[in-house]
Amino acid sequence: MKLSELQKLIFDAGIVGAGGAGFPTNKKLSDKTEIILVNAAECEPLMMVDHHIFQKHLHLIVEILNMLLDTMGAKEAIIGIKSKNRYLLNPEVVANMEGTRISVKDIPDIYPAGDEVILTYETTGRIIPEGGIPLDVGVMVCNTETLFNIWKLFNEDTPVVEKYVTIGGDTDRDITVKVPVGMKISDLMTACGYTDLEGKRIINGGPMMGKLVDIENDVVTKTTKGLLIFPEEHEVIQKRLRPMSLTLKRASAACCYCHMCTDMCPRHLLGYDLEVHKILRTASHSEVTNVDSFLQASLCCGCGVCSVIACQQMLDPQNIAMEVKGQLAKLGYRRPSGRKVEKVSENREGRLVPSNVLAERLGLRRFMGKTVTRDMRTFNPDKVYILTRQHVGAPAVPTVEVGATVKRGDVVAVTPENMLGTTMHASIDGRVVEVTNESVVIERLK
Known part of the structure; x- marks a missing residue:
């Protein structure tokens, strides 16, 4: 496969960075790449999506890395993971990687190990220039779930219509769920049994860098990684309200x-x-x-x-x-x-921040230590809101009109050619009931 063909397929599938700002993945692919670096650091406390993907799907990640190495002409791929999380990796799969172009690199249990500048240095020794990108030093950094989305594209012919999300914090049980993109966060909380939210707020993302959720309006997007519930008086919430x-x-x-x-x-x-x-x-x-x-x-x-x-x-x-x-x-x-x-x-070396020190300083100890279970139930929201901007770059432009019937996976919005952006798809079967510059709303057929 030619690199240009791969870039087009990934653009059409709407694949963007699944854990950060949502940079369009097709724009990251380059024949100048020497090292593909898998960001499996998951450095913020209480986040568990990458844990579960690696524990269950490491062999699939390796499969897609081999394809990317061949297509891009890169020399090697490195999986950067904290040494304490090595137990998540299937020993047989790791053993089969010996002598191949793919290796695992232990990184220290520090924060922010997942920042691409820090991760690139810890795994390769290379330092990205100020204001630069990893490709400036021959590296492409890719999130674990992003790679899994590429695998699903080539093996299940599936664009990005669902998102893995950890729900945790001040809860009796923490779970990782697979959610239709565009599902209202309030609907997700109700469906998962998190109904006692009086006096609590939710953070979309980690406790350090996440944003406060508007429970009435916010929806799951392609970059939603965690939804963490905290008492409103907790400092991680108060800081964001100030x-x-x-x-x-x-x-x-x-x-x-x-x-x-x-x-x-x-x-x-x-x-x-x-x-x-x-x-x-x-x-x-x-x-x-x-x-x-x-x-x-x-x-x-x-x-x-x-x-x-x-x-x-x-x-x-x-x-x-x-x-x-x-x-x-x-x-x-x-x-x-x-x-x-x-x-x-x-x-x-003397000023690196250990993750346990960070958790203690944030006051998160009482929320940690619970077993985070994978809950792979199927969610069937009555309505989804497909935002036209879930990524870095220009918003996608709706391609459907009110009244149109769509199937899960159908294109509903596309960023114009020659602009940084991606493609949006229907995440449920239904009828388009509203189209604006900001979103395409789809209602499930009764």
Whole structure:
């Protein structure tokens, strides 16, 4: 198969990064790739989707990696997984990988091991240039579930119409479920028996980088990885409810100028010119003449080590940096990229953040230790909402009209050619009842 043919098939199947921002996978595929790096770190606490996929489907991941290696002409594939999770890997499958182009690389149990910059360094020793992408150092990073979606495309002729999601947190039982894309989160919670949500909030994603769920309106998307339930008074919720105006006032009043937020920053420790304390001070004191300090925010991955681990004043450099980064992006400003890192900090090894320390600092211990079960029931929502933007890039443009009858897997929206984007599909059989620029709503036929 030609690389261009593979790219077209993956675009048509709507495959995007299943665990992060949803970067279209077809745009990642390149004949310049030397190493395919499988991100199996699952570094945020309480997240278990990759655990379950590797435990059950490692042989399928290996199968699709071989196909990608052949098509892309890459030299090798590396599965980056925490050493503590090696037990998830089928020993027979791992043994059969000996002497092949596919290997398993243990990574330390640290946070944020899943950040592609950190993961690339830990597994290959290569450092992505500032503002660059893994391909700049010959690496393609791919999420575990994304690879599984590629396998399903070639073996089941299935586009992305369902999503694996972990539901956990303040629950009696944690589960990983397979959900139709576009199912309302409120409907999913009810169907799974999580009905006692009084005084609780849900985070879409991990406790460090996830976003608060609007329970009335939010739906499962191609990037939904976890839905974590917490009491509203818990700090992981309160932090997200705090207005930016208050966050900036607290920083202005209480920052002690220790710059521990910079000293502990995982990317700064790799040699990035990212000084978090300067971003915080510049933003909180409205020092608009200090342009470079603002532009440094474009290098921030939003991991939150600065806020949760480093800052002894309980300030929130993470959200300040991400607010600055977001505002700069809206205005079209970006720091010039491409600077190569000259030297990794000699203090890095001593400042890595162990996952158990992170969980303790977040106050998550009481929610951990439960067995997370795979619940592969079939969900039959009466209605799904297929969002036209579930990915990085331009939104997909609806291709159906109200009243159209669609089958599961039918195309309902496509991003125009020559634009970064993907394809959207119906996740249930039904009739289109609403079409807007933001979504295609499909109602199951009675």
